[in-house]
Amino acid sequence: MQLTPHFTLAELTASNTAQREGLDNTPAPEILPRLVLLAQMLERIRTQLDVPIIVTSGYRAPAVNKAVGGVTSSDHQQGHAADIVAPGYGTPLQVARALAPLVSVLGIGQLIYERVGGKYWVHVSTRVPERPANRVITMTGQGAQLGIQDGH
């Protein structure tokens, strides 16, 4: 099912973990409108960066979210968030830095630059966090820091 011109439901629900563990990652009907909003946000990001966006993790059913070690309050489980990379634009750090000043313009509720276990990606959510300071953060194995931090 095509959600927006460049994003499909299959892309936003694909999960290697679900496949490997035989878990059903089909979203409940009430999640679908949120995934449309998520895809619309991804379209704005795609237009801004002017390159294709690769979604590495979108919606996660509760069992899938648990299997990947996600927190229960995860925006992924609610259909609000996607982890993305855009190699055509640059590294995840470069993508995060390009998007950080534009979160309001692009309707990104929360932007997280994630550096965990030698992997790097950008988490974007349609949901605005309760604390405004948490809108743009960096997450590492050591915890959260404000803003985009490259660790050097």
Ligand SMILES: [Zn+2]
């Ligand atoms: Zn994420």
